[in-house]
Amino acid sequence: MFRKLHDPGPQAVTIFIDGRSVSAEAGENLAAVLLRQAEGWSRTTTVTQSPRAPYCMMGVCFECLTEVDGVGSVQACLTTVRDGMRISRQLGRRVLSA
Amino acid sequence: MRPDIIVVGGGTVGAAIAYGLAGLKQRVTLLDGSDGDFRAARANFGLVWLQGKGMGLPAYQTLTRASIALWRDFTTELESLSGAGLDYENTGGLFFCVGEDGFDKRLSQLQRLHNQWDGGEPDWEMIDRAALEKLLPKARLGRNVSGASFGRLDGHANPLKLLMALHQGIVLRGGTVRSNAAVSKIERVGSDFRATLDGEQITAPRIVIAAGLGSARLAEQVGLVVPLRPQRGQVLVTERFDPFLPLPASGLRQTAEGTVMIGATQEETGFDVSTTSDAASRLSQKTVDVVPALAGATLVRQWAGLRVMTPDGYPIYAQSQSHPGAFVALCHSGVTLAAFHARDLASAILDGALPTSLTPFHQRRFDVSQAA
Numbered sequence: 001m002f003r004k005l006h007d008p009g010p011q012a013v014t015i016f017i018d019g020r021s022v023s024a025e026a027g028e029n030l031a032a033v034l035l036r037q038a039e040g041w042s043r044t045t046t047v048t049q050s051p052r053a054p055y056c057m058m059g060v061c062f063e064c065l066t067e068v069d070g071v072g073s074v075q076a077c078l079t080t081v082r083d084g085m086r087i088s089r090q091l092g093r094r095v096l097s098a
Numbered sequence: 099m100r101p102d103i104i105v106v107g108g109g110t111v112g113a114a115i116a117y118g119l120a121g122l123k124q125r126v127t128l129l130d131g132s133d134g135d136f137r138a139a140r141a142n143f144g145l146v147w148l149q150g151k152g153m154g155l156p157a158y159q160t161l162t163r164a165s166i167a168l169w170r171d172f173t174t175e176l177e178s179l180s181g182a183g184l185d186y187e188n189t190g191g192l193f194f195c196v197g198e199d200g201f202d203k204r205l206s207q208l209q210r211l212h213n214q215w216d217g218g219e220p221d222w223e224m225i226d227r228a229a230l231e232k233l234l235p236k237a238r239l240g241r242n243v244s245g246a247s248f249g250r251l252d253g254h255a256n257p258l259k260l261l262m263a264l265h266q267g268i269v270l271r272g273g274t275v276r277s278n279a280a281v282s283k284i285e286r287v288g289s290d291f292r293a294t295l296d297g298e299q300i301t302a303p304r305i306v307i308a309a310g311l312g313s314a315r316l317a318e319q320v321g322l323v324v325p326l327r328p329q330r331g332q333v334l335v336t337e338r339f340d341p342f343l344p345l346p347a348s349g350l351r352q353t354a355e356g357t358v359m360i361g362a363t364q365e366e367t368g369f370d371v372s373t374t375s376d377a378a379s380r381l382s383q384k385t386v387d388v389v390p391a392l393a394g395a396t397l398v399r400q401w402a403g404l405r406v407m408t409p410d411g412y413p414i415y416a417q418s419q420s421h422p423g424a425f426v427a428l429c430h431s432g433v434t435l436a437a438f439h440a441r442d443l444a445s446a447i448l449d450g451a452l453p454t455s456l457t458p459f460h461q462r463r464f465d466v467s468q469a470a
Contacts (some may be wrong), residue, residue, distance in 0.1 A: 046338040046355070046356055047355065062398075065337075070394070071394065071396065072337060072394065072395070072396055073337035073396040073398070074396070092340075093338045093339055093340045093356045094337065094338070094339055094340065095339065095340045095342075096236075096237075096339045096340070096342045096389075096391050096392065096394075096395070097391060097394070
């Protein structure tokens with residue numbers, strides 16, 4: 001669906017989405033990276049488990065919630081990728097882990 | 099059509115009374131203010147609660163018990179009429195105790211309250227940490243949690259759905275709900291009351307003032323002096339979690355949707371609904387002391403509302419002596435008392451006389467010290 005228009009070259013970093021390594025560009029918006037993945041969705045809703053993808057890209061719609069380095073319900077569109085960042089797509093309601 | 103009764107105030111208190119009156123075949127007009135008003139009903143935490151209430155005024159414990167006894171039936175009726183689900187659960191509630199001191203202090207408070215009440219079995223028992231862990235198998239407790247008081251009559255509901263269902267229920271019972279209808283003046287005209295709105299007047303033989311913090315000014319016009327002050331309460335709300343807290347607690351509950359509500363501050367800051375980072379920090383610390391895993395929860399909202407407080411914190415129910423037919427109903431536990439407001443209070447207002455059981459809640463109790 002979406003693809004990156006240029007090769008980041010030496011600016012390339014690697015992040016991990018559900019354990020899979022994905023190439024991104026330093027300083028890139030996390031929601032943009034999620035949007036160009038093959039699955040097309042980045043979480044399922046807490047009530048009906050319906051799939052959702054980043055939508056407004058400006059921090060207001062909360063569709064792009066994702067787990068970033070263990071912190072839940074982070075807005076991906078307000079997050080900049082860092083090399084080695086670990087992303088988990090949230091499925092339904094999170095479990096409060098002790 | 100001319101109404102039989104005007105209810106001024108569309109919050110949970112006014113709406114419950116209007117809903118009850120409409121069910122008694124009265125033509126009711128509910129006049130709600132605007133979104134710019136202080137709306138305590140929209141900031142409510144959602145507990146339907148008894149334990150710990152009524153210190154110094156045992157009649158308040160009796161009143162609260164009476165309302166809770168009506169709550170299930172009240173909810174079932176309102177849900178079937180409106181089609182809304184109110185998420186009412188009444189499997190008991192907790193007050194967490196931190197440290198041995200905290201446990202002893204809670205026990206002695208509840209004992210004192212029970213001795214004042216003198217009305218039968220207590221609604222609560224103290225449970226130790228081991229018993230608490232059994233009740234909450236999915237929530238690892240902070241290491242200083244020593245136990246809790248468990249109130250078997252306590253519960254919680256969705257306060258916004260309650261308010262919405264009451265408004266729908268009034269209309270479905272043939273009543274009228276008007277929004278953006280702030281009342282500026284109430285006058286006696288013959289045996290009727292005339293309420294003046296922006297460019298309009300509505301007349302009825304009875305009027306109920308339940309306009310929260312906006313009530314004092316209106317009540318004065320029908321001969322009732324009601325001392326009120328705002329008390330700010332701030333609440334935090336987290337992202338949604340899989341259910342881990344099967345019982346609500348004082349200041350910590352998980353809603354049917356999975357969010358965790360954390361509350362609430364008690365601040366004497368006047369008519370100011372700002373939220374503060376200081377409150378967020380204190381509420382978070384208190385919560386993490388009880389359930390440490392919540393330190394990893396993302397907060398999605400923080401809000402502040404203003405409680406409708408009287409000098410002793412207890413409700414005011416009164417009919418005006420100089421203007422019979424004019425009533426006032428004010429409290430800060432509009433959710434817990436909603437069933438009572440919709441049933442007994444509505445029916446007493448229709449009868450034109452409040453029962454003697456409500457005498458302790460007349461605002462003349464605040465006059466005593468001035469007369470002495």
